[in-house]
Amino acid sequence: xxxxxxxxxxxxxxxxxxxxxxxxxxxxxxxxxxxxxxxxxxxxxxxxxxxxxxxxxxxxxxxxxxxxxxxxxxxxxxxxxxxxxxxxxxxxxxxxxxxxxxxxxxxxxxxxxxxxxxxxxxxxxxxxxxxxxxxxxxxxxxxxxxxxxxxxxxxxxxxxxxxxxxxxxxxxxxxxxxxxxxxxxxxxxxxxxxxxxxxxxxxxxxxxxxxxxxxxxxxxxxxxxxxxxxxxxxxxxxxxxxxxxxxxxxxxxxxxxxxxxxxxxxxxxxxxxxxxxxxxxxxxxxxxxxxxxxxxxxxxxxxxxxxxxxxxxxxxxxxxxxxxxxxxxxxxxxxxxxxxxxxxxxxxxxxxxxxxxxxxxxxxxxxxxxxxxxxxxxxxxxxxxxxxxxxxxxxxxxxxxxxxxxxxxxxxxxxxxxxxxxxx
Amino acid sequence: xxxxxxxxxxxxxxxxxxxxxxxxxxxxxxxxxxxxxxxxxxxxxxxxxxxxxxxxxxxxxxxxxxxxxxxxxxxxxxxxxxxxxxxxxxxxxxxxxxxxxxxxxxxxxxxxxxxxxxxxxxxxxxxxxxxxxxxxxxxxxxxxxxxxxxxxxxxxxxxxxxxxxxxxxxxxxxxxxxxxxxxxxxxxx
Amino acid sequence: xxxxxxxxxxxxxxxxxxxxxxxxxxxxxxxxxxxxxxxxxxxxxxxxxxxxxxxxxxxxxxxxxxxxxxxxxxxxxxxxxxxxxxxxxxxxxxxxxxxxxxxxxxxxxxxxxxxxxxxxxxxxxxxxxxxxxxxxxxxxxxxxxxxxxxxxxxxxxxxxxxxxxxxxxxxxxxxxxxxxxxxxxxxxxxxxxxxxxxxxxxxxxxxxxxxxxxxxxxxxxxxxxxxxxxxxxxxxxxxxxxxxxxxxxxxxxxxxxxxxxxxxxxxxxxxxxxxxxxxxxxxxxxxxxxxxxxxxxxxxxxxxxxxxxxxxxxxxxxxxxxxxxxxxxxxxxxxxxxxxx
Numbered sequence: 010x011x012x013x014x015x016x017x018x019x020x021x022x023x024x025x026x027x028x029x030x031x032x033x034x035x036x037x038x039x040x041x042x043x044x045x046x047x048x049x050x051x052x053x054x055x056x057x058x059x060x061x062x063x064x065x066x067x068x069x070x071x072x073x074x075x076x077x078x079x080x081x082x083x084x085x086x087x088x089x090x091x092x093x094x095x096x097x098x099x100x101x102x103x104x105x106x107x108x109x110x111x112x113x114x115x116x117x118x119x120x121x122x123x124x125x126x127x128x129x130x131x132x133x134x135x136x137x138x139x140x141x142x143x144x145x146x147x148x149x150x151x152x153x154x155x156x157x158x159x160x161x162x163x164x165x166x167x168x169x170x171x172x173x174x175x176x177x178x179x180x181x182x183x184x185x186x187x188x189x190x191x192x193x194x195x196x197x198x199x200x201x202x203x204x205x206x207x208x209x210x211x212x213x214x215x216x217x218x219x220x221x222x223x224x225x226x227x228x229x230x231x232x233x234x235x236x237x238x239x240x241x242x243x244x245x246x247x248x249x250x251x252x253x254x255x256x257x258x259x260x261x262x263x264x265x266x267x268x269x270x271x272x273x274x275x276x277x278x279x280x281x282x283x284x285x286x287x288x289x290x291x292x293x294x295x296x297x298x299x300x301x302x303x304x305x306x307x308x309x310x311x312x313x314x315x316x317x318x319x320x321x322x323x324x325x326x327x328x329x330x331x332x333x334x335x336x337x338x339x340x341x342x343x344x345x346x347x348x349x350x351x352x353x354x355x356x357x358x359x360x361x362x363x364x365x366x367x368x369x370x371x372x373x374x375x376x377x378x379x380x381x382x383x384x385x386x387x388x389x390x391x392x393x394x395x396x397x398x399x400x401x402x403x404x405x406x407x408x409x410x411x412x413x414x415x416x417x418x419x420x421x422x423x424x425x426x427x428x429x430x431x432x433x
Numbered sequence: 434x435x436x437x438x439x440x441x442x443x444x445x446x447x448x449x450x451x452x453x454x455x456x457x458x459x460x461x462x463x464x465x466x467x468x469x470x471x472x473x474x475x476x477x478x479x480x481x482x483x484x485x486x487x488x489x490x491x492x493x494x495x496x497x498x499x500x501x502x503x504x505x506x507x508x509x510x511x512x513x514x515x516x517x518x519x520x521x522x523x524x525x526x527x528x529x530x531x532x533x534x535x536x537x538x539x540x541x542x543x544x545x546x547x548x549x550x551x552x553x554x555x556x557x558x559x560x561x562x563x564x565x566x567x568x569x570x571x572x573x574x575x576x577x578x579x580x581x582x583x584x585x586x587x588x589x590x591x592x593x594x595x596x597x598x599x600x601x602x603x604x605x606x607x608x609x610x611x612x613x614x615x616x617x618x619x620x621x622x
Numbered sequence: 623x624x625x626x627x628x629x630x631x632x633x634x635x636x637x638x639x640x641x642x643x644x645x646x647x648x649x650x651x652x653x654x655x656x657x658x659x660x661x662x663x664x665x666x667x668x669x670x671x672x673x674x675x676x677x678x679x680x681x682x683x684x685x686x687x688x689x690x691x692x693x694x695x696x697x698x699x700x701x702x703x704x705x706x707x708x709x710x711x712x713x714x715x716x717x718x719x720x721x722x723x724x725x726x727x728x729x730x731x732x733x734x735x736x737x738x739x740x741x742x743x744x745x746x747x748x749x750x751x752x753x754x755x756x757x758x759x760x761x762x763x764x765x766x767x768x769x770x771x772x773x774x775x776x777x778x779x780x781x782x783x784x785x786x787x788x789x790x791x792x793x794x795x796x797x798x799x800x801x802x803x804x805x806x807x808x809x810x811x812x813x814x815x816x817x818x819x820x821x822x823x824x825x826x827x828x829x830x831x832x833x834x835x836x837x838x839x840x841x842x843x844x845x846x847x848x849x850x851x852x853x854x855x856x857x858x859x860x861x862x863x864x865x866x867x868x869x870x871x872x873x874x875x876x877x878x879x880x881x882x883x884x885x886x887x888x889x890x891x892x893x894x895x896x897x898x899x900x901x902x903x904x905x906x907x908x909x910x911x912x913x914x915x916x917x918x919x920x921x922x923x924x925x926x927x928x929x930x931x932x933x934x935x936x937x938x939x940x941x942x943x944x945x946x947x948x949x950x951x952x953x954x955x956x957x958x959x960x961x962x963x
Contacts, residue, residue, distance in 0.1 A: 203846035206757040206780030206823055211847070276758025277765075320736040320766075322756030324778065516673060519685035519715075519951070528957045531673040540681075568682045 010044060011417070014053025014383060017349055018060055018373045019357050027058060029379040032422035036375050051417045051424060053383045059352045060370045061093025061123075061380040061418065062337065063359040065182075065260050066157070066236060066308035068329065069095070069125065071117060072110070073102025078313035078400045080114065083333070084121035085398040086311070088425045090333040091415040093380035094124040094360070094369045099135065100158035106130035106141040111149050122425045122433065123418075124380075126363060128153040131170050131181060137162050140170060147177045152364035155182035157236055160218050162188050167222065171231035180258075180362065182234040185218035185243065186210070186284065195324050197270040197285040205273060207323060212240040212291075215284055219243045223250045226257055234362055235259040237310050239284040241294030248303040258362050259298075260308040263332055263339040266295040268405060278319045278326035279405045282312070285328075299344060299354060306359040307351075309336045313401030331404045334397055338411030341386060348386055356382075383417040390414050398431060448620055449606060455599060456614040461580065464596035465494065468578055469501035471594050476545055481573070483511035483544045487562055488532045490551035493611050494580055498549060511544070513537035520561035535565070542570035547594075551609040553579040556590035580609040652764050652772040653949055656783045656827040661804060664828055667948050668791050669801055674947035677714065678940070687955045688717035691748040695775070696739065696763075698724045698754040703915060703939070704775050708751045708784075711946035715955065720747070739763050743770055749954050751775045757820075771953040779818045785914055786824035788945040790832060792938050793869055796910055806833035811863050813839040813895060814873030814922055817846050817884075821914045822873060826854055837863055840895065843884040860895055864904040871912045872897050875922045892921055902927040910934050 011027040016037065028036040044050065064087065070078035080097070087095050097114055099105035105114060111127050118125025129146035133139045135156040143154055154174060160183055161167045167183075174181050191210035196202050198209025219235060223246060226233040238244055238259050247259045264282060269289050272280040280286060298304040312329025319326050340351045360370025368378045389412055394404035418426035425432050456464070476482050479502055486495025492514050499512040518531035548562055559577060566572060580596035585603055601607060601616065608615045650658065659667065677685055693712040695705050705721070712719045722742060733741075742750065749771045752760045757778030764772040776782040793805060810829050816822045816838050829836050836854045838845060845856065857863050864870060875891060885891050892898070902911065902924070911923075911933040919925040928935060 198847050200848045200850040203848040204823075204851065206778050206820060208779075209847060276761040278762075317734050320734055320762075322735060322754060322759045322762070324756045518673075519677070519687035519955075524687060524955050524957065526957065530956050531670065534672040534676040536676070564686070568680055568685070570681075 010048050011051045011053045011058055011381065011383060011419070014056045014058035016059075016373045017057045017352055018371075019353070020372050022349060025058075027373060027381070029419065029422045032379055034373065034375050034377050034379050037373055049424060051383060051419075051427065053416070055385060055387065056416055057348060057352075057384045057386055058373060059382050059384065060356045060360070060373060061382045061420070062091045062352075062355045063363060063365060063369050064092050064095040064309050064311070064333065064336070065153075065234075065306055065359045065363055066262070066310045067095040067097055067333065068100065068310075068312045069097045069114075070101065070313055072113060076400070077315050077318070080117035080121050080125055082398060082400045083311070083313070084118070084123045084125060085431050086331075086333040088122035088418045088420065089398050089415060089429070089431055090309075090335070091337050091382035091384060091418055092123050092333060093382065093418065093420050094126060094363070094365055095333075096153055096363050097125050097127045098157045099128050099130040099155065104130045104135045105146075106133050106135065108142070108145045108149055111146050111151060115149065122431065123420060124365075124368065126153075126365065127151060128155050128157070128182065130154065131156045131161055132166065135159065137166065140166070140173060143170075143174060143179065144177055147179050151179065153180050153182050153234065153362075155184065155236065157182065157184040159188065160184045160186045164221060164225070168225050168229060171225055171229040171233070175229060175231045180232040180234050180364070182236050183218065183222050184236050185215045185222065185238070187214045187217045190214040190217060194285070195281060196273050197287050199270060199288060201270045201273060205276070207273070210285060212242065212287065215240055216242050216246070219246050223247075223255065223257065226250075226255060233257045237262045237265065237284055237308065238298075238304070239265045239287050239291060239295070241291050244294050244298040244303050248298070248301070251303065258305040259303065260306040260359070260362075261295045261299065261304045262308060262310040263336045264310075264330060264405065266292050266299070267339055267343050272405070273323070276323050278321065278323050279330060279403050281323060281326050281328045282310070282330050283328035296344060300346060300350075304354070306362060307336060307340055307354045308359065309333050311399075312403075313399050314403050315400075316402055319403050329403065331394075331397065331399055331401060333399070335392055335404070335406050335411065337384065337415060338390070338392075338413050339406070341413030342411045379419055379422040381419040382415060383419075384413060385416050386413045388412070388414040388416075449608065449617055450620055451608075451615045451617040453616045454613055455616055456597060458612050461596070461609075461611055461613060464580065465497045466501060468594040468596060469498050469505065472498065472502055472547060472576075472578070473505060475576075475593070479506050479510050480508065481543070481545055482547060483513060483537075483539065483541060484547045484549060485513045485515050485537065485566070487548065487550045487558065488514055488516040488535070490609070491549040494551060494578070495549040497611065498547070498578065511539055513539075515548075515562055515565055517558060517561035517565050520564045522557060522561065537569050540570045541566065541572045543573050544570070546572045546575045547578055548575055549578045551580050552607050553577070553582045553590075553592055554585055556586045556588035559590050560588050581607055581614055583607050650953065652760075653783055653953060654760050654764060654772065654774045655781050656786050656824045656831070658783075661831040661833075664787065664790060664831060665801055665804065667787050667945065667952065668794060670948040670952060671787075671791050671941070671944045674714075674944040674951070675941070677947070678944050684714050684716060686716045687951055688712065688715035691954050692718045692720065692746065693749040693751065693950065693954070694720040694722055694742055694747045695751045696722045696742060696753070697775070698735075698752075698759070699776070700724075701753055701776065704753060707939070707942045708773075708775060708946050708950075711943050711950055714943070715947055715950055717748075717950070717954070735759070735762070736766050739766055743767050749773060749950065752777075754778065773949060773953065776820050778820065779823070780820050781824045782820040783824050784942070784946050784949055785821050786828035787949065788938055788942040789825055789871070789912060789914075790828050791941050791945055792912065792934055793910060795941075796934050796937065797868065804832035805829055808834045808868045809837070809866050810834045810869040810871060811837045811839050811857075811860075811867050812871045812873065813860060813897065815844045815875055815879065816840050816873070817844050818876070818879075819873050825871065826852060830854070839863055841885065841891075844879070860897075860901060861904060864901055865906065867905060867909050869910045869912060870897065870905060872923045874914065874916065874918055888921055896921065897923045897927050899924050899927055902930065905932065908932070912938060915939065
């Protein structure tokens with residue numbers, strides 16, 4: 010039972026206690042009378058009780074990179090961040106490009122601290138040459154396909170993938186980066202890359218592929234989702250496409266509305282990420298896109314890397330930063346949006362994009378699966394990377410003060426996080 | 434010497450407060466004149482003499498001595514300057530920087546070098562100067578001329594030509610220039 | 623801080639005001655960027671360099687200033703001339719010198735950069751001279767170490783601060799400029815592959831800090847993508863720029879740039895941006911010709927131009943040793959970090 014909180018869900022906001030039994034919400038009422046003996050009571054006074062958060066973009070690294078993260082550690086970080094479901098990106102080793110690897114991740118996810126939904130690769134080995142067996146993976150429940158980590162470079166292949174996917178009712182998600190124009194750049198190309206003597210990738214490397222995939226989506230009618238958009242013009246194109254009636258969705262990552270390319274001046278590789286940190290103007294555009302509905306979701310792009318990997322020279326370090334445990338705090342602190350909007354962007358809208366609305370992001374009402382998140386919106390806390398549940402420590406927000414923190418997370422009725430402590 | 438001590442010994446950036454004028458400009462001129470004559474008296478062949486002033490306090494005195502020796506003997510005497518910063522034994526203990534580049538225009542081998550400084554105190558600067566000089570050739574002899582010997586030696590070093598012997602306390606400061614010799618204190622800024 | 627010269631004694635001013643200089647460099651443990659020094663810091667190093675030029679001219683060009691100190695040259699990228707220059711400088715200061723080069727290193731055995739430099743520190747060294755093909759590595763190294771000084775001997779396309787210092791020294795002394803004048807009003811063009819040049823980035827910072835008017839001359843493909851915040855002008859017409867210059871600074875052109883579609887051909891580059899004999903004749907008679915070496919004769923500069931009287935390329939090399947002595951002495955021996963206000 011969750012007592013004393015204020016429900017925030019797609020239907021609005023009202024104070025209520027929530028009773029849960031056998032993984033399902035049994036009642037949501039203003040005041041619950043007598044409670045059966047032995048009931049676990051989670052205190053939610055002063056808190057918001059919301060559908061569990063859903064991350065469209067998590068790198069769990071398993072199989073293949075277990076020294077950086079495992080399904081278990083990554084899901085624990087997710088639970089602590091208020092997530093009850095994550096979409097696991099397929100750039101594992103081997104890539105999630107076959108039923109076998111999908112089954113393995115699903116198996117690992119069965120005992121995790123949040124639901125783990127693997128995304129399938131679009132092409133075999135994410136190599137951009139041959140289509141991966143999407144129907145076989147879709148039959149196992151995969152609803153999103155992407156080669157994330159890189160974009161599908163070949164335009165004809167991307168068109169075929171869209172055509173093929175449209176019959177499966179699945180969504181294709183693109184990491185937009187024109188590889189030849191990006192040219193192996195290690196940061197955003199501009200004033201700072203020029204000063205710092207680092208090869209940059211221009212904003213246009215992302216925008217070219219956004220432009221192409223919008224055209225192909227129009228051509229094929231496929232459901233397209235755009236991953237971690239980071240530039241003002243990318244978002245402007247999505248805005249235009251939505252206006253013209255195209256069924257596309259887009260996500261942005263917290264670091265793209267909180268950090269700029271100037272951070273790289275320290276040469277600390279924790280700031281190396283792909284797409285790279287952009288300019289202050291791009292941050293404004295990302296915030297605007299979140300406010301006006303151009304962006305449908307905030308997705309973490311949680312990308313763990315070991316200290317050894319990140320302690321390389323900047324141009325040799327792998328891109329990526331942690332995000333699961335800080336995303337909600339950053340959104341509540343840095344975005345000038347009402348809490349209901351933040352939860353729409355982090356729970357029910359991403360749940361819909363990932364095809365998870367049956368279990369996640371739904372209204373908090375009797376009969377729904379009890380996947381819930383209890384958030385104290387006023388708690389001030391300081392980010393401490395060493396306290397993370399992730400195996401990795403590549404957190405760029407060390408020392409940052411955030412407002413709003415997850416108090417409890419409930420997964421299928423089980424309190425996996427109580428008072429900010431993971432229960433297993 | 435005095436200036437270097439003041440700039441780089443605690444209290445850093447202290448202010449020098451003059452207390453007593455020990456020698457005025459005339460006294461300094463007369464002492465210089467006498468020291469020059471002692472140099473000529475002791476070194477019959479002044480053609481073999483090179484006068485080397487320590488940067489920066491000893492440079493003015495070296496120039497005066499060379500001028501007087503030149504005037505009295507009728508021919509020019511060798512003149513150079515030496516900075517000993519790279520040879521000091523207190524490197525790493527306090528800030529040590531060269532004040533100006535060394536300028537020794539000739540090989541010192543077989544010459545008699547008159548090392549010149551304004552104030553002789555612990556003797557450590559002169560020790561460093563002796564090491565530095567060795568890098569410019571093997572001098573036949575090295576002699577030492579100072580305007581003021583204020584005592585408190587920490588090394589077996591003794592001047593050959595002295596403008597004035599001046600008993601001092603260790604914590605006092607002595608300024609010796611061509612305008613006079615002043616004894617005073619340094620107070621914290 | 624009270625200037626000790628402002629006392630009743632009227633002492634003659636020293637060439638370097640020690641207390642002031644010590645104050646300026648307090649806390650300077652590393653030399654990573656020219657920006658660490660600023661105009662006054664650059665001028666200090668140039669003045670200090672005079673002392674070491676004198677040392678280098680002696681029959682025995684060696685002083686005991688860094689006796690007992692250990693300097694390691696840590697070169698992850700091959701550069702024999704820079705390494706030799708630093709090691710010669712350290713030896714002339716009586717430091718013990720160790721050499722670490724990537725080819726003979728445990729990096730081949732998979733040891734991380736951090737482990738490597740921490741191992742070197744554990745041996746008890748006072749200074750690391752670091753060269754790496756990755757921009758920013760000296761910053762990372764300085765962050766991982768606790769104690770030794772780190773001197774940037776060139777990082778990626780980013781900076782090469784001692785090269786800029788020796789360039790400033792060469793220009794000011796060859797043009798006979800007063801130390802306090804810096805490079806005020808002097809016109810300097812840097813010609814060639816600015817985009818990939820650490821020398822250009824450090825030189826732009828140093829020359830402009832000292833007051834020079836700097837023009838970058840290059841095809842747009844060899845300029846940085848953005849020049850925001852660079853106090854320079856840009857030209858694509860070397861013939862027009864040359865007659866106005868006090869110094870033309872020619873950069874080395876790497877032949878592989880053609881493969882990246884930055885240039886159609888070496889021949890075309892030489893024809894448009896090379897300092898040919900005809901172009902060199904457009905220079906004022908007393909203008910200086912400089913190059914950081916190694917020279918691609920016949921590519922960015924004609925062989926006879928590299929050897930003509932205005933060329934000070936050899937002086938740059940010999941000044942390099944004295945400048946590096948000054949930097950090593952300042953960071954490891956002068957004790958300026960000991961000064962307190």
